[in-house]
Amino acid sequence: MDVEALAREVSKNNEDPITKIVGGDLPGFEGMLRPHRKKPEWHIVYNDDPRYRGRVRFTLAHEFGHYLLHRPTLTAQDYNSGTLDRACDFQCKPLLPNSWQEEEKQREEEADTFASFLLMPLDDYRAQVDGHEMTVDLLNHVTDRYGVSLIAACRKWIDFTDRRAAMIVARDGHAKWGRASKAALKSGIFIRSGMPIPDDALAAIGAAERGFVSDRPVARPNGVWNFSRGTEPVRELAMVSEFLDMSLTILQFDDAFDVCEIEEDTPWDAYDQFTRDDSR
Structure with missing residues (x-):
């Protein structure tokens, strides 16, 4: 397009x-x-x-x-x-x-959501990635198909996937911002601005690397990543960018976790705002 x-x-x-x-x-x-x-x-x-x-x-x-x-x-x-x-x-x-005012943040989220759906139509994007674990090859396929950045392609996946997953953009060992899928949010996985990146995280271990630390997600044990409801094993994919002075981490969790037992409201997000029908 x-x-x-x-x-x-x-x-x-x-x-x-x-x-x-x-x-x-x-x-x-x-x-x-x-x-x-x-x-x-x-x-x-x-x-x-x-x-x-x-x-x-x-x-x-x-x-x-x-x-x-x-x-x-x-x-x-x-x-x-x-x-x-x-x-x-x-x-x-x-x-x-995370430094924006609430009104500005909502406005930027809405513009991002518009761009995401314009460049990466959901039905076509879903056909590319559904049923597959997120890997470097799959991310590269998506970025080539739609002509977008890795971060944009990853965020699109996080926003619609039914899996428990999260992405973290970090600099100087701390999260600048992050995003968790709806299923991940329901199981207590929140990415907060300023959150320290664990010393054992792939992005920290591979800080001297350029590009992705591994081609496929690496299984990590309990104790590496901790969230509000504790720690659990996770599959981790990490990219370090020397030019942009940042890292991108993609976390993929076990889907066997029963999120149905947790009765918590999912936080309002830009997609809800963009698609809501005010006439109802």
Whole structure:
């Protein structure tokens, strides 16, 4: 899918279309949606640093999501003074969701959800991965098929899988952010910002490595990973990125755990917000 062409084509039906999509030097940002200061138009700018190249398509789709879901509609009246006099930029920073305000966090989650479904249609994605354990080969297949980053492909799987699984993006030995599947959340597996990465975790053991520490998940015993309801064996897949100064860990748990016995509300997430029907 040509995300840039789609964004231009769809938005041109509005009074305030997207007229420019360009790569640029955006230190500390992955991308942004910003209004033209002289007329009712929008621009998408994405970080064209080579380290972020694998994220460009997702970034474009994310900013297009902001345009469709969150932008204030601009008209000629907003420019009566000759220039736009209100701030309505959407500036998207990488790896910082736990530092966002709640309203900002929800907005970013919704844009991510939009991008995920636009680039990786659920039925097709499910056909690629259902019934398979997540491995490096499978992740590479998905990223090649949809032209997205490993993190985007992994997050998509975490969001829809019925298995107990979690992903953790870490830097300097601590989690920057993470995500657990609904089944994992019900069994007490939560990933919190600042959570220390265990010394025996593959990402810590392979800190000097580049790329994935192993091609397939490695079975780890009790005591390596601890969560709110204790510890249990887990299969661990880990990638260390020297260029991005971060690690990605994928945890896959035994599905024999009886989550039906636990009566806990699943936390509200962006998918619920994006798909809810307010008319009911």
